[in-house]
Structure formats: structure tokens, C-alpha cells
Amino acid sequence: MGVIRTDDGVELFYRDWAAEEGRDEGEGRPILFVSSWSLTSDAWAYQMLPLSMQGCRCVAFDRRGHGRSAESPSGYGFDRLADDIAALLEALDLRGVTLVGHSMATGEILRYLTRHGAGRVAGVVMVGTITPLLARTADNPDGVDPAVFEAFRSEQLLRDFPKWLGDNVGPFLDERTSAEVKGWITGMALNSSLKALLDCHRAITSADFRRELPGIAVPTLVVHGDRDVTTPLDLARRTVALMPNATLSLYEDAPHGLFLTHRDRFNAELLAFVQR
Structure with a gap:
């Protein structure tokens, strides 16, 4: 575990699990895991441990304003967050x-590739993607009405986020998931800055990646339940259609948190993709 300092002075917490116990740090094929809105590097434990035992070097970090990373003096836009990925890749x-x-x-990740190129990158895995565009616009009529997002922020996030988490952790996972795992997930989310969650949600629901996706040529696996x-699911299909080197892997009966509910299949598919 360690900390890096970004160019705007934010300390980012990361964990770096080298391939297999006893091997020198840095050996093995490297994987960088980036967690979802509100979650932290802890969420990837059930990928990082088995894959490190299979010879991969597994790295994950807490996004600024999440978990053990400091809050941001420079906002939470995708450019800023992409530069944090660049800082970690360069530092390590x-x-x-x-x-x-x-x-x-x-x-x-997409914005990182747009801003910094693919020189360090062998491939990309996108799970439950938010691309290409969530919001309804004149040229995206099937998107979500922006008023729905604003209502969530004003009536749920800023009023009773713990209750919203309790109400929604079930659909994020599935009926086979233990109450303890659900509590673990909600605990992670409650350990993140409410300011960061608000600003990140605004970024998520307004970002438009349609022009960027065709320029991403690295091998990409898009995994969706x-x-x-x-x-x-239509977001994943549209994302793959816009990318020149992407493949969709559809998980039947899988929710948004499929990396936990379908971990065995996902881990095997991820390892095969890394080792291809």
C-alpha cells in the first residue's frame, strides 16, 4: 500500500499486490483496477487476490474524495480524474x-486514453459502462431525462444517502448475495466525501463520450449484465458499435455489480483477456 501526490497536491491512496508471494514487486502482467462512483479500491479484492496468485501484478487506488484519498481542490471532472490515472501509471x-x-x-479510463494515449496500455475492460452518453439530449432521445438525475441529487443524495444505499444495494447485487457483503459495499460508499459524490454524479450524468470512442483502438472487452x-445494456451495445476494436461479453441474469455476483466467470474472462 502507498500514497502518491498529484500535481495539485492531492494524496491518492493505492494498493499494489505483486504477482504471487515472494516474487519481486513489479513482476507479472500489470492490471490497474478503477472503482465505480462511491466505491474504493477495496471493492476489487476478489479480483486482485486471485489474479495476483495467477501471476498478475494488481494495482487499485481510491479516487480523490473516496475512501483514503484526499478531497479535491480542483474539482471532479473527467479530465482531472483521468490525469490521476496518468499520475499513478507514471509513478509506478x-x-x-x-x-x-x-x-x-x-x-x-476512456478520457485517460484520449488525453494521454495508449502508450502504456495493452488493453481495456469496461464493466457496466456509462458510455457513450447517459442523458437525454436532442440527438440522444433514448437517454435519461436530466431532471431525473437532478431529482436524485436533491431529494436522495443530499437528504438521506444512507437510506438510498440501503434501498438500492439489493438491485446492485442479487438475491444470492449475503447481507454481510451488502453491508461491506454500503460501508465503502459511506466512507466517501458527499461533496465528491455530488460532483462526480454531475460529471457522470453530463459527460458525452461519443466523439472519443471511435479513436480508442486498443483491444477492449465490454462486460455487461x-x-x-x-x-x-443498450449503452454497452452502443459503446461497442462506436469502438473499432471492442467486443461485448453479455452476462445473463447479472446486475451492475457483476464483478461480485459473477466473480468466477468474470475473473476467468479477465485473466484470459490479460494473457491473450
Whole structure:
């Protein structure tokens, strides 16, 4: 575990699990995991441990304003968050890395590639993607009415976020998930800055990645569940259609948090993608 300091003075917490116990740090194929809105690096434990035992170097960090990372003096826009990914990759000198992002993190990874290029990147895995565009606009009539997002922020996030978490952790996972795992997930979310959550949600629901996606040529695996009530499956299909080197992997009966509910399948598919 460690901390890096960004160019605007924010300390970002990260964990770095080298491949197999006893091997030198830095050996193995590197994977950088980026967590979703409100969650932290802890959420990837059930990927990082088994994959590090399979010879991968697994790295994850807490987004600014989340978990053990400091709050941001420079906002929470996707450009800023993408630059944090760049700072970590450069600080650890990760090359040939597979970038794995869930939900909000898919936008951060895409923006990283747009701003910094793919020189350090071997591939990308996007789970429950928010791309290409969530909000309804004149040229995106199937999107969500922006008033729905604003109502969530004003009536739920800023009034009783703990209750909203309790009401929605069930659909994020599934009926087979233990109460303890649900509590673990909600505990992570409650350990993040409410200011960061508000600003990040504004960024998520307004970002438009349609022009960026066609320029991303690195091999990309888009993983999505057909029971995802957070990001509809159509987003994944539209994302793959816009990218020149992307493949959709559809998980039947899987929710937004499929990396936990379907971890065995996901871990096997991720390892195969990294080792391809």
C-alpha cells in the first residue's frame, strides 16, 4: 500500500499486490483496477487476490474524495480524474497494463486514453459502462431525462444517502448475495466525501463520450449484465458499435455489480483477456 501526490497536491491512496508471494514487486502482467462512483479500491479484492496468485501484478487506488484519498481542490471532472490515472501509471512506471474500470471508471479510463494515449496500455475492460452518453439530449432521445438525475441529487443524495444505499444495494447485487457483503459495499460508499459524490454524479450524468470512442483502438472487452438497472445494456451495445476494436461479453441474469455476483466467470474472462 502507498500514497502518491498529484500535481495539485492531492494524496491518492493505492494498493499494489505483486504477482504471487515472494516474487519481486513489479513482476507479472500489470492490471490497474478503477472503482465505480462511491466505491474504493477495496471493492476489487476478489479480483486482485486471485489474479495476483495467477501471476498478475494488481494495482487499485481510491479516487480523490473516496475512501483514503484526499478531497479535491480542483474539482471532479473527467479530465482531472483521468490525469490521476496518468499520475499513478507514471509513478509506478506501469507498462503493458490492462485498465479495468467499473461504471463511472469506464469514463475515466476512456478520457485517460484520449488525453494521454495508449502508450502504456495493452488493453481495456469496461464493466457496466456509462458510455457513450447517459442523458437525454436532442440527438440522444433514448437517454435519461436530466431532471431525473437532478431529482436524485436533491431529494436522495443530499437528504438521506444512507437510506438510498440501503434501498438500492439489493438491485446492485442479487438475491444470492449475503447481507454481510451488502453491508461491506454500503460501508465503502459511506466512507466517501458527499461533496465528491455530488460532483462526480454531475460529471457522470453530463459527460458525452461519443466523439472519443471511435479513436480508442486498443483491444477492449465490454462486460455487461442483462439485469443491470443502473446502466442499461443498450449503452454497452452502443459503446461497442462506436469502438473499432471492442467486443461485448453479455452476462445473463447479472446486475451492475457483476464483478461480485459473477466473480468466477468474470475473473476467468479477465485473466484470459490479460494473457491473450
